[in-house]
Amino acid sequence: MRVSFQWLSELAGIEDLTPQEAAQTLTMAGWTVEELRLIDLSQIRVGRIISQEPHPASKKPLWVHMVDLGDEQRQIVAGAANAVVGSLVPVALPGTTVPSGVKVRDANIAGFEARGMLCSQAELELSDEHDGIMLLDSGEPGQPLSAIVPSDAILEVEVTPNRPDCLCHLGLARELAAARGRRLKHDFMPLFTGGIEPPGTDLVSIAIEDPRFCRRYIGAVVSDIRVGPSPQWLQRRLRAVGVRPISNVVDITNYVALEYGQPLHAFDLDRLGARRIGVREAREGEHLLCLDGQDRQLGPDSFVITDGDQPVALAGLIGGAETAVQVGTTQILLEAANFEGIAVRGMSRRLKLRTEASVRLEKNISPELALAGARRAAGLLQEVCGAKVHTSWAEAYPRPQEPVPVRFRPERIDAILGLHVPLEEMEAILDRLGFQVRVETEGEWYVLPPVFRLDVTSVQDVAEEVGRIYGYDNVPATLPGRRRSSWRAATPSVERRLDPCRQALAGAGFDEVVTPALVAAEMLRRLGLDGRALRMVNPLSDDQDTLRTSLLPSLLKVAQLQQKHGRQASRLFEIGRAYLRSRGDSEEPEEQPDEPQLLGVLSTGHEGADAARKAFYELKGGLERAVNALAPARLRFERAEDRLYHPGRTARILSGREAIGCIGELHPTTSQAFGLPGRAVAAQLEIAPLLELDSTRKVKALPRYPAVTRDLAVVVPLDLEAATLAGAIRSKGGELLTDAAAFDDYRGSQVTEGRKSVAFALTFRSPERTLTDEEVDSRLEQIRATLSKRFEASFRD
Amino acid sequence: MSDFEQTAAEARSLIAQAPHAAELERLRIHYLGARGVLVPPDFSQLAPDERQAAGRAYNLAKRSLQESLAGRLDELRRRRLADLADSERIDVTLPGQPPRLGRLHVLTVVQREIETIMERMGYQVEIGPEVETDWYNFEALNLPRGHASRDMQETFFLNRSETLVLRTHTSPMQIRTMLKHGEPPIYAAMPGRVYRQEATDASHLAQFMQVEALAVDVGITVGDLKGTVQYFSQSLWDEERRVRFRPSYFPYTEPSFEFDVSCLVCGGRGCRSCGGDGWLEAGGCGMVHPAVLRNGNIDPERYSGFAWGFGIERIAMLKYGVEDLRLFYENDHRFLEQF
């Protein structure tokens, strides 16, 4: 909310306060001042134009002025012609900086000295008007401009949605005064006197069809209007807060909204044919040409103000063009109404229209404000336009606001804040904010919030009022906790449990990445990963309209980016979630999805089949190491197929009997889809089964007797896998064979076509004695015999 | 001069010139080996009176050879050590060649640092779903449908009935944690991803990370909240950090605050980083609203609590001087390598 400091301090009745102090006070009372712009006009002087000549030489139209500044005359060149002889204008002399930030210097413009600047309203930050020089209607040459137009400061104040009562100068002035230890002089409810006959109720009638939507409607009739420009002070205040003056009647409705926070609207009474005001739901097919020139299609989800049955305004949003006040209007119906916030918010969102009225009404302002606003506007109409206001305003108020007292013992406030606030101080604070406090029997307090405060209903709310005005800086910092005889043992978070896994992968040369969960549906579809994808109803863009179902595309995108920025080979991993539509759900999901946590690993930039094969085993080894860091368990790998992966270089990863993921070289089309040169290997597996593994480690005693090792090179058909051979070797090797690890896989000229040689390192050891070569060799012979028989294996030396 | 002496003299001069240990070993074998040049005298061929002199001459020659071999070996060793500076000199200014190690992502590092401080304060770290129901994300937190406060958090919806949302904050974890733990005391920290339907730029992301902390116990006060936030901030930054509470509004806390920490750059005097007022916005907090406690099945007459939360990226930005939030999620290696 944009606030004029000058307006604010006048209402607050505080003169001895700088804008900076006011900003600081408001901020610490809960009204964060996001921006403070000073408009210091004391350095600008009033000048009178003595002469005005067109510049003879300039190509651009320029005018050379002689300006009387009281004690001297100066020649000043300007681009606008609107300051004529006799005009009073603001003059900035060389060396001054005008409020918009321009520093004025002596200049020579095409041969003419310019010893100052004639200022526009925009240059003085008095409005957005930058065409033409500002013309003053009073002042003496040489006077500081601030004697005519008071200096001001503009504060951009953040008003939280629970406090629509402070979307106005009066509300914030009350807060400022209270925080500075004073009570607002200004009474909330203005008096109104001097109404004329006939009574307004004879001129219009009001009937509300749906009292749930319209909480109050006041319609005051005002006669003898002369529509014209507003006086300077009023225009200036509106301009200061960014509202363009239109005409006195409209300006007054805007002014009161900015002062009291009550939206108002003025209808030209002569254009209301029926003079029967109603509020109802709009009907299908109805439309209204609005004040902003737009013709809006309406429907049953919108509410309209009607005259007779004819819509004349969108309730709580904007008036209709055909009943608007214009030049020549002599009689108006002044509307001060209150509508249900949720409905106004709904209309505002559906029609994509936010107005000064809707932003206030959607937050549920008090219906009591309607009367205050109407009275204030009536007073100003009399004062400013010389209009006459009729007595007896027509009104509908089907659900008068009920007082909501809060009862509590004042110690409760101390207990919430953690600080003792003296009772008299507490009472004074509440009084300054407009609360009524009554001490009842046994020390209980009866506190009645002011009518404009609908947000205070509990002792916690009252504690907040006391706390923020008393000052949270005064609350001592303490730590919670008390004596306990029971507690819960702390357990490490899932993320922390996964840290050894992360460390192991980093140690193996993989960089951790964190990638967005929102991805493009189209990408998932191309990769065939969209089966259980969840799409947003209201995405920001096509490239992040869906929750990812796999980490793989995210990792590939990172590799793509890194490649673009010069890294040829990326080694990446991520631990993150995928989001899979609940199995029972259709396209329109109803249930929360599965959010499995996954580990994804990717290694790119491998040239040729051999390099990729090596990379596969590196990645597999890294993965096994990472899993081993979590639990001393072994993963199993079985040949598998997956459309994203190379058909001959892919394995399913199993933990126990459960398939938990996939590892392999990526299919050429997969890496090509991301523009990656070379080959890539990747793996993805689920974390949850790993976290369930038994992570206890029991150390084995170190062996007391030496091991005997033998290498065994087994020549077998190409499609026989090492795991099968190892299984056979282990089962035949018996207890003495403590390890059988494949360390080489050779295909080439040394072995027959169609066969390969797999070399195993066998370790034999007994816990009880030193083995002899003879017994190891005989065991080895048995192994060879089995392999020959089962796999037609031959052996190399 | 005896033959022995002559052989020894010849050997000694060769030994003295031997360039390395291998040559010495060759000479030793040549002269002193089992079939070497220097052999004991054949006493059977000698007169008895010559035997003693011959034996002594042989021993003398043998010992002198052994001594000069040892001496030369020692000399060579000493010379080699003295020579190391020149013979094995390397250029120590050439770049190091580290083993190929990867790195943890900066957000992981910062999140863990935050969790560590929380855990030190006795908070249990909890995680929960990112696709939330309307009830957990809004209703249970005192944000009824149609309420204007919902505009504070632009929301992604996953179905047309708007019952499933991407959580807009970690606060639904307050409810989940209360329901899970039951009877207080509850001290929990809840990190995780959150989502806002907002256009992305250097200081806004549609998805980012928050940490929420919740304490529910007997007699929790605003002072306890202040102390906790201060303890945390000083642990995360340094002991000089001061914390300021500005009254604010969140529907799920009452009273509510924004908390600022004294500027890390200027220490509070005011500079460009803090916009001149000496304070940096750090997060939001407040006393858990009684309605929220009730939705978590906790009796607000017996217990009170506080909750506070902040963005993890924001902490990382301040800590490392990162000026564009998007860098955290792009994973450009030129960025990652700086941590």
Ligand SMILES: [Zn+2]
């Ligand atoms: Zn600073």
